[in-house]
Amino acid sequence: MKTTEVKEEFIKLRAKNYSFDKIAEELEVAKTTLIDWQGEFKKEIKNLRAIEKQKLYQQYAMTKEAKIKAYGGLLERIREEITNRKLDTIDTKELIELSLKVSKLLDQEIEDLELIFEDDCLEEWPFTTKVEI
Secondary structure, eight states, rough: OOOOHHHHHHHHHTTOOOOOOHOOOOOHOOOHHHHHHHHHHHHHHHHHHHHHHHHHHHHHHHHHHHHHHHHHHHHHHHHHHHHHHTTTSHHHHHHHHHHHHHHHHHHHHHHOOOOOGGSSSSSSOOOOOOOOO
């Protein structure tokens, strides 16, 4: 019988999508045993994968917020510069094109607002917030 530590390591490695062959080699466990464990620990593996994806998403979301701030700041500076220029110069045309491009980049970073209503809240949630529309 394999130790709990070996089984926990198996779950971690499968959650990282390691192959059965690689895990068998690393943990020195028969591939058939690992396949059995896959069924036994399916829920744990899936949960660990979800946790890792959530960590990546949080990192990505922070990066997304920084992009929105940067694009917004740049767009403000471009618009100020356009306001101060005469429209009959070639450089202004290029500046307007840049403004449109940056606006498009900013639009790509904005996400739809998602509201959670009482029915969507988990039962263990300590309070409910009602949103009137």
